[in-house]
Amino acid sequence: MRVTINGKTEEVSGSSVLEVLRAKDVSPQMVAVELNSKMLERDELGSTVVKDGDAIELLFYMGGGA
Amino acid sequence: MPFIPDSEEQVTRYSRHILLPEVGGKGQQKIGQAKVLIVGAGGLGSPAAFYLAAAGVGTIGLIDSDAVDLSNLQRQIIHQTPDIGRPKAASAKAKILALNPSVGVETYNTRLTAENALDLIGRYDIVVDGVDTFPAKFLINDACFFAHKPLVHGGILRFDGRVFTILPGQSACFRCIFKQPPPPGAVASCQEAGVIGALAGVIGTIQATEVLKLILGKGRLLTNRLLDYDARETRFREIKVAKNPRCPLCGERPEITRLVEHEPEVCAVRTA
Numbered sequence: 001m002r003v004t005i006n007g008k009t010e011e012v013s014g015s016s017v018l019e020v021l022r023a024k025d026v027s028p029q030m031v032a033v034e035l036n037s038k039m040l041e042r043d044e045l046g047s048t049v050v051k052d053g054d055a056i057e058l059l060f061y062m063g064g065g066a
Numbered sequence: 067m068p069f070i071p072d073s074e075e076q077v078t079r080y081s082r083h084i085l086l087p088e089v090g091g092k093g094q095q096k097i098g099q100a101k102v103l104i105v106g107a108g109g110l111g112s113p114a115a116f117y118l119a120a121a122g123v124g125t126i127g128l129i130d131s132d133a134v135d136l137s138n139l140q141r142q143i144i145h146q147t148p149d150i151g152r153p154k155a156a157s158a159k160a161k162i163l164a165l166n167p168s169v170g171v172e173t174y175n176t177r178l179t180a181e182n183a184l185d186l187i188g189r190y191d192i193v194v195d196g197v198d199t200f201p202a203k204f205l206i207n208d209a210c211f212f213a214h215k216p217l218v219h220g221g222i223l224r225f226d227g228r229v230f231t232i233l234p235g236q237s238a239c240f241r242c243i244f245k246q247p248p249p250p251g252a253v254a255s256c257q258e259a260g261v262i263g264a265l266a267g268v269i270g271t272i273q274a275t276e277v278l279k280l281i282l283g284k285g286r287l288l289t290n291r292l293l294d295y296d297a298r299e300t301r302f303r304e305i306k307v308a309k310n311p312r313c314p315l316c317g318e319r320p321e322i323t324r325l326v327e328h329e330p331e332v333c334a335v336r337t338a
């Protein structure tokens with residue numbers, strides 16, 4: 001299945017958003033996740049199905065300023 | 067001294083602004099009456115303070131409890147080698163006044179806390195986030211929500227930067243995206259992971275531009291969209307976000323009803 005992750009098209013395995021995160025070695029605690037421009041709650045990641053052509057945004061914390 | 071349209075020195079100083087239809091004499095006057103609080107006189111605060119001072123912002127507040135350290139000078143361009151050991155707020159004030167003596171500068175040699183945040187933020191029109199820790203970023207977000215003050219958020223790490231403008235109650239806030247700070251130690255800070263110095267200039271300068279647009283009421287703000295900059299690839303990307311009904315701060319059933327301070331990151335290395 002091909003999905004767009006942070007603007008880049010990738011081949012991913014897994015049927016849920018959580019499985020895609022695991023395949024990419026991203027801890028759900030470390031990101032905010034949008035699917036097709038809709039923000040997902042952390043407890044929805046496992047039950048949200050990813051389909052071919054979906055767009056996922058992984059928003060990582062970016063804390064620096066000094 | 068406030069901006070006087072008929073003062074020749076002021077007209078000349080701001081002539082490249084006044085020429086812009088979006089600014090003009092009236093816009094420049096608005097800039098001269100604006101009060102902007104910059105929290106953190108570091109990597110982001112340096113370019114933001116310089117450009118806002120150059121633009122003639124009437125009052126600039128600077129909050130920073132640190133002193134200038136040699137390791138700051140790779141990116142915190144408002145501080146210079148002879149400033150090492152000097153409080154950052156005082157060091158920044160001196161540079162602002164050298165650039166534009168008509169700017170009023172208030173310095174607060176302190177940390178922003180749950181106790182002082184509403185008082186300090188309440189004295190200003192717009193807030194710039196130039197802090198380096200997550201607890202501080204969440205505190206600023208929350209305080210701006212309670213004080214109804216627009217906030218221009220910025221973040222930098224390694225080769226990545228982000229800008230995001232928040233109109234509290236109207237547009238998505240930081241907690242609409244990130245409900246809580248990451249677990250302590252889970253996300254590296256600039257002190258641990260490094261940051262390319264010039265990146266601070268890119269992000270801090272975009273923050274200053276957002277502030278000027280807010281003051282002027284012109285252009286389209288970076289609200290409800292994050293601007294992410296990948297300096298490695300020289301790529302800007304915009305990510306649409308929306309006000310989150312489940313936001314613990316500005317959502318339909320808020321859990322945060324007063325200012326709270328999150329635990330400081332245990333791994334954070336303070337160099338001051």
